Amino acid sequence: MKSESLRLSASGLACERGGRVVFRGLDFEVGGGQALIVTGRNGAGKSSLLRQIAGLVDIAGGRIALDGGDAELTLPEQTHYVGHLDALKPAMSVRETALFWATYLGGADIDAALAQLDLDDLVELPVAYLSAGQRRRLALSRLLLAPRPVWLLDEPTVALDKASIARLVALMEAHLARGGIIVAATHQDMGLGSARSLVLGAPQAAGEEVSA
């Protein structure tokens, strides 16, 4: 993974959903080894912002750029997006799911990744029998299945118990220590050391973001 030279920045970013301006004039900058915690009330555009970075929502204005990444790859190809939907198939086992995403995303050792999220006892179980928390952990295991510098996490702690949240925070800290970037939308205080915060304002008063 790349070093501190990595930098994800947005300038004058605008987002429109269904003809309504969600936010506009948004600027932020995150360097390698830094986390950006995006907060804001419901409908302020947290998920839309993450999806814009992942290339899943059109950018209505401004630009997003990743400097210092792999020049051969597009920004979405260097991001892991973990959203509200788990993208899991009930008919596939935990191992098959991990193996598919690892192969598809060009990734690595699935046993180590599953063990880090405490899923190693469940590998042969079909996803249909997993609990909500276990499904979430399996969705999060994709972060480890293929090394990518930018992690986009949309409410990653939903359905997770305390021990799993601690495990996730440890993984996030390890990712930051490797020089990666994390952009997370969350209402929960994750206790990440050097996190910057971005508050998305009301739609009318968009652009009132602060960087702390």
Next chain:
Amino acid sequence: MIRAFKTLVLRDTKLAIRVGGGAGMAVFFFLTVIAIVPLGIGPNLKLLGSIAPGMLWVALLLSALLTLDRLFQADFEDGSLDLLMTGALPLELVAAAKALSHWLTTGLPLVVAAPLLGLLLNLETSAFGPLILAMLIGTPALSFLGAIGAALTVSVRRGGLLASLLVIPFYIPVLIFGVGAAGGGGVSAVPGAGGQSLALLGAVALVSLVLGPVAAAAALRANLR
């Protein structure tokens, strides 16, 4: 990229076989339609024999349509499609992989079942070979053209019927040349028409292999953003 393509085809094939309403359903629907045709037409073997190629093709088209809505919708609804888009594989190839797996799990079983059902309809013995050949060439076109309809209706709940309506006009060339190649329909009155129909069917299939994934990817992008 080839690995990603292969693994996606493998996964979709596995899912289609495991999940109910997948591969088996199209074949059983095909069987049911062909089984009730003699009941409706009556036991006139000569008549059945002459309409057999056409009936088999029409039933095959309908069976292929039946499973189209699964092509992208399941992945759209559970968020998999988002993640497939962040992979290194271009969306066009994602669509192609999915259409290919649709053919493997729907088109191919239908082609395998067709000769058995041909017996039910008193299909002439000499027509079996050309019919199977025509179906082998024509069914990939059904999957790849169908991908366009499935992609257009991906965000419509229960959009299967809408997809069918959109896709059927594109299936008409496949039907006409397919039936012609199998020695039935209006084209067969001309001598040597079978070979020409087969060649045109091949052309339709090749065009759809190229255009289908590109159009489906464009439709998916428009739907997702």
